[in-house]
Amino acid sequence: MKIIIVGCGKVGYAIARQMEQEKHDIVMVDNEIAHLAKADNMLDIMCIHGEVAAASNYNPVTELDIAASGMDYIAMGHIHKESGLKKSGTVYYAWPGCPEGRGFDETGEKHVYIVSLGSLCSIKPVCVAQRRYEILNVELTGGDVISDVLAALPDNTANDVYRIVLRGEAAEPPQPDALCTALEDKFFSLQVRDETVLKRDAWQSAGEDNLRGQFLARLKAAFDAANTDAEREKISQAARWGLAALDNREEVVRHDDKKA
Numbered sequence: 001m002k003i004i005i006v007g008c009g010k011v012g013y014a015i016a017r018q019m020e021q022e023k024h025d026i027v028m029v030d031n032e033i034a035h036l037a038k039a040d041n042m043l044d045i046m047c048i049h050g051e052v053a054a055a056s057n058y059n060p061v062t063e064l065d066i067a068a069s070g071m072d073y074i075a076m077g078h079i080h081k082e083s084g085l086k087k088s089g090t091v092y093y094a095w096p097g098c099p100e101g102r103g104f105d106e107t108g109e110k111h112v113y114i115v116s117l118g119s120l121c122s123i124k125p126v127c128v129a130q131r132r133y134e135i136l137n138v139e140l141t142g143g144d145v146i147s148d149v150l151a152a153l154p155d156n157t158a159n160d161v162y163r164i165v166l167r168g169e170a171a172e173p174p175q176p177d178a179l180c181t182a183l184e185d186k187f188f189s190l191q192v193r194d195e196t197v198l199k200r201d202a203w204q205s206a207g208e209d210n211l212r213g214q215f216l217a218r219l220k221a222a223f224d225a226a227n228t229d230a231e232r233e234k235i236s237q238a239a240r241w242g243l244a245a246l247d248n249r250e251e252v253v254r255h256d257d258k259k260a
Contacts, residue, residue, distance in 0.1 A: 004029060013042065017070055043117055044070060049077040052093075063088040073117050080106060082113075085123050092121040100129035104163055107133045131159045131188055140168035140196060145175075146182055153186070163191040170196040172247075173240040198236045215242055 002025045005012050016026050046069065050059035058078060066074060067089030074093035076083075082097035096113040098106060109132055111125035138152045149164060166174050176192035183190060203223075206216035216239065223235045 001025065002027070017044065043072045045117075046071045046074045047077070048074060051078050052076075066091050066093055073115060073121060075113075075115075082111060082125070085121065087121075092117070094123055096125070100131070101133040104133050104135055107135055131161060133161045133163075135163045135165065137165045137167055140166060140170055140174070142169070142171075145179060149179065149183065157187055158185075159188050161189045162187050163193060165193045166196050168196055169199045170240075171199045173244045175244075194240070196240070197233075198239050212243070212246055215246065 003019050004027045005016050005019075006029045008016075008028050012028065016028055019026050048059075048061070050061040052061050052063060052066070069091055071091050074091060076093055076095045079095040080098040081095070083095040085092060085094050087093070094113060094115075096111055098110055099112050100110050101107060109127050110129050111127055114124040114126055116122045116124070134157075136149075136152060138149050140148050145166065164179075166176075174192075174194050174196060176194055179192050180190050203216060203220045205213050206220040207213050219235055219239050219242070223232055223239075226232045226235060
């Protein structure tokens with residue numbers, strides 16, 4: 001249908017946009033050239049908190065909804081992982097993600113998007129976060145633990161929140177509390193998690209005529225009789241904690257929060 005709209009103010013422009021979305025042929029008339037020029041150059045941008053998913057439980061939006069919106073660009077929220085630029089029909093949209101990580105499930109550099117919109121659309125990710133969350137896995141070499149951590153550590157971590165995970169074999173349990181104290185000036189905040197396994201030769205003192213030997217002997221018998229890797233891991237963990245206690249060292253890591 002051909003439709004003539006007289007008056008290109010807010011109401012006239014809104015009607016024209018609606019008619020255009022319905023595929024009508026629109027002609028706008030106004031006695032002010034500036035009004036017509038403004039209407040011709042107007043961009044429609046929407047901000048919405050929602051999720052584009054077939055089975056979303058939170059404010060679901062479909063690709064068809066986006067394509068039928070008539071918008072030039074939709075700035076999406078709710079998803080904390082950046083999406084890059086997307087398009088449905090003629091409508092561009094994107095999630096920039098969270099501007100700053102809030103926990104160890106949101107690691108790495110985070111961004112806001114600077115959007116350039118005209119006949120085409122482009123986005124420029126810009127980092128405005130003061131700090132980031134990072135998880136650093138450190139494989140121990142058998143030497144000094146602090147040296148191993150420093151060798152694996154990137155530059156410029158003083159503003160960041162780190163979780164350092166110690167891996168590999170260790171004859172003696174590492175001391176996470178001492179490591180935190182030694183490295184505290186290199187981070188805004190630091191957690192240390194011990195996920196090392198006991199060296200095989202650490203069991204050699206099992207059976208010696210002392211408390212340490214008797215303790216290891218009982219655990220080694222259980223270790224040798226274990227049927228699964230999960231059982232053996234628990235027994236090795238018990239050995240690490242027990243040796244730390246016998247040496248008057250504190251094992252401060254909690255292994256029941258791996259998904260925290």
